[in-house]
Amino acid sequence: xxxxxxxxxxxxxxxxxxxxxFPRSAPAAVPAEVPAGSPAGTPAGxxxxxxxxxxxxxxxxxxxxxxxxxESGTVHRDGVMRLSTARDELIPLRxxxxxxxxxxxxxxxxxxxxxxxxxxxxVHDGVVENMFASDLAFLQDFYRQINAEGHTRAAVECPHCSxxxxxxxxxxxxxxx
Numbered sequence: 153x154x155x156x157x158x159x160x161x162x163x164x165x166x167x168x169x170x171x172x173x174f175p176r177s178a179p180a181a182v183p184a185e186v187p188a189g190s191p192a193g194t195p196a197g198x199x200x201x202x203x204x205x206x207x208x209x210x211x212x213x214x215x216x217x218x219x220x221x222x223e224s225g226t227v228h229r230d231g232v233m234r235l236s237t238a239r240d241e242l243i244p245l246r247x248x249x250x251x252x253x254x255x256x257x258x259x260x261x262x263x264x265x266x267x268x269x270x271x272x273x274x275v276h277d278g279v280v281e282n283m284f285a286s287d288l289a290f291l292q293d294f295y296r297q298i299n300a301e302g303h304t305r306a307a308v309e310c311p312h313c314s315x316x317x318x319x320x321x322x323x324x325x326x327x328x329x
Contacts, residue, residue, distance in 0.1 A: 210235045212298045216287045228270025240264045
């Protein structure tokens with residue numbers, strides 16, 4: 153008679169407080185045999201939460217209306233922007249260019265959160281400052297949309313006819329109040 157050991161269970165779903173994603177420690181060793189008198193199939197430990205968790209989307213693809221033209225004449229239109237962090241919004245405030253000209257804040261900020269643009273090896277504020285004005289305006293609006301839970305519109309109702317409609321709340325440039 154051949155004796156085999158039980159295999160460790162597949163990775164169990166993680167449970168965490170308030171949706172945080174904590175690293176999971178190594179699984180405990182599983183006994184090779186079930187002791188006599190123990191009911192087979194009895195789960196060890198507390199029940200595991202098996203409800204599917206919603207993933208937070210942190211990167212968003214975009215296409216520039218005109219496109220960034222690099223020094224070799226290549227046009228780059230497709231890109232990806234990530235959600236902004238508090239650090240992304242605070243660090244540019246220390247930049248001398250922003251202190252001298254507050255309107256430059258949006259250029260530095262967009263240079264931090266655009267993770268990909270066409271085939272460029274790296275996107276930085278120098279790339280953003282050489283974009284066409286229409287592309288810069290597009291990126292400012294796009295930044296506002298993804299960092300304001302996906303939209304900058306509000307549902308309102310006409311005071312005269314009570315017809316519901318939406319209004320765009322965006323409009324000011326990044327870095328301006």
